Amino acid sequence: MRIGHVQLAAPFCQAGLAGYSDRAMRLVARRRGCPYAVTEALLDTIMLRGGVGLRRSIDINDEDHPIAGQIIGSEPPQMAEAAKILADRGYDVIDLNFACPVKKIRNKARGGHMLRDVPRAMEILQAVRDALRPEVPTTLSVRRAFDDSPGAAEAFERITDAAWALGYAAIRVHARTVEQKYVGASRWEFLRTFKQRYPARTVLGSGDVFTAEDAVRMLRETGVDVVWIARGAIGNPWIFRHAADLLAGRAISPPTIHEQRQALREHFAIAREIHGEQGAGRRMRKLGMRYARFHPMEGQVKSDFIAVRSARDWAAVLDRWYAADGPGVWPAANAADEVNDTPADCEAAA
Ligand SMILES: Cc1cc2nc3c(=O)[nH]c(=O)nc-3n(C[C@H](O)[C@H](O)[C@H](O)COP(=O)(O)O)c2cc1C
Known part of the structure; x- marks a missing residue:
C-alpha cells in the first residue's frame, strides 16, 4: 500500500x-x-x-x-x-x-x-x-x-x-x-x-x-x-x-481493563497538552463514553465519565473502574448506533 x-x-x-x-x-x-x-x-x-x-x-x-x-x-x-x-x-x-x-x-x-x-x-x-x-x-x-x-x-x-x-x-x-x-x-x-x-x-x-x-x-x-x-x-x-x-488470520480479544486504562491515560495527557485542562475535559467526556464500551460495567462507567468536570474527576473514574485488571468485553452489537454521531461541522474548531 x-x-x-x-x-x-x-x-x-x-x-x-x-x-x-x-x-x-x-x-x-x-x-x-x-x-x-x-x-x-x-x-x-x-x-x-x-x-x-x-x-x-x-x-x-x-x-x-x-x-x-x-x-x-x-x-x-x-x-x-x-x-x-x-x-x-x-x-x-x-x-x-x-x-x-x-x-x-x-x-x-x-x-x-x-x-x-x-x-x-x-x-x-x-x-x-x-x-x-x-x-x-x-x-x-x-x-x-x-x-x-x-x-x-x-x-x-x-x-x-x-x-x-x-x-x-x-x-x-x-x-x-x-x-x-x-x-x-x-x-x-x-x-x-x-x-x-x-x-x-x-x-x-x-x-x-x-x-x-x-x-x-x-x-x-x-x-x-x-x-x-x-x-x-x-x-x-x-x-x-x-x-x-x-x-493475518490471528485471533483477537478485547483490550484488558489495564490496557484500556493505559490508552485513556495517554489520550487525556496528550489532549491536556493540546487543549488545556478544560478543553481536554470536554473532549474526554465524550471519548470516555466511547472507551467505556469495552468495560464490563459499561453503563456505570459511562455515567461516571459524563459527570467528569475536572482532571481530578477524570482520575477518580479511572481509579474507581480501571484499577483492578481483568478482561475487557466487546462492545454490544448495537454499538454502531451509538457511534452514529453526525458532525455539526467538518472543520477543526479554530
Ligand atoms: C464527527 C465526525 C467528524 C468528521 N469529520 C471529518 C473530517 O474532518 N474530514 C473528513 O474527511 N471526514 C470527516 N468525517 C467523515 C468520516 O471521516 C467518514 O468518512 C464517515 O464517518 C464515514 O465513515 P464511517 O461510516 O465508517 O464512520 C467526519 C465524520 C464524523 C462522524
Whole structure:
C-alpha cells in the first residue's frame, strides 16, 4: 500500500474526524498499530490568517507520521497556499476535502459542494498540485456523488478522472452521497466498481466501518487498497491492530481493563497538552463514553465519565473502574448506533 512515496505498513488508516482526530487521538492509535492518519479538515482561510488559528491548525510531532493534512476551502489560490503551508510544516500528504456534507459548509462552496461545481473543483485540484513540489503526494476525499442523479455521477467521474490525470496519489471515497449525509448505508458495491476501474491506483474506501471485522470485510469485498476507519476508531484505538491480526488470520480479544486504562491515560495527557485542562475535559467526556464500551460495567462507567468536570474527576473514574485488571468485553452489537454521531461541522474548531 502506497500513497505516492509514502509506504503504509498495513491497509488501514485513521480518518479525519472533526472534533476527534487531533494529535492525541492519532498518537494513541499509532502506538496501537495505526499506520497512517489524517487530520480533521483544516480551513484554508484560518491557516492563511496566521496567528493562533494557524498555530492550532498545525499540530504534529515526530511520532505523528505518516500523516495527511486535510484542507477544506473554496478558492483555488487559498487552497493552494494552505497546501503549501502544510507541506512546508512537514505533513507527508495533502488531502483535499470535497466530501463534507454539512449544509453550512456546502453553502460556503466548500467540502461536498465541489461535487456539484466541477469547474471550481478542477481549478482547486490544479492549483494545489501546481503549488506543491512534485514529491509531495496529494490525495482527494470525495463522496460517491453529490446526489443520485445521472448528472452527479458524471460530475464525480470528471472530478476523479481529473485528479488521477493531475497526478493525485490516491482517492478516498465515502460511498454515500453528499445529500445522504449519514443516513442509509454506504454503498460498498460502488467502491468495488471504482477500484475495478482503476486497478493500478490507490483507492481508500470509507463508510460503515465500525469494527475490525468490518475493515477486513471491506478489503475483501471491495478490493480497495486501504480502509478509512472513522467512527469505528472513536474510543477504539485497538481497531487497527485487531484488523491487521484478523487479516493475518490471528485471533483477537478485547483490550484488558489495564490496557484500556493505559490508552485513556495517554489520550487525556496528550489532549491536556493540546487543549488545556478544560478543553481536554470536554473532549474526554465524550471519548470516555466511547472507551467505556469495552468495560464490563459499561453503563456505570459511562455515567461516571459524563459527570467528569475536572482532571481530578477524570482520575477518580479511572481509579474507581480501571484499577483492578481483568478482561475487557466487546462492545454490544448495537454499538454502531451509538457511534452514529453526525458532525455539526467538518472543520477543526479554530
Ligand atoms: C464527527 C465526525 C467528524 C468528521 N469529520 C471529518 C473530517 O474532518 N474530514 C473528513 O474527511 N471526514 C470527516 N468525517 C467523515 C468520516 O471521516 C467518514 O468518512 C464517515 O464517518 C464515514 O465513515 P464511517 O461510516 O465508517 O464512520 C467526519 C465524520 C464524523 C462522524
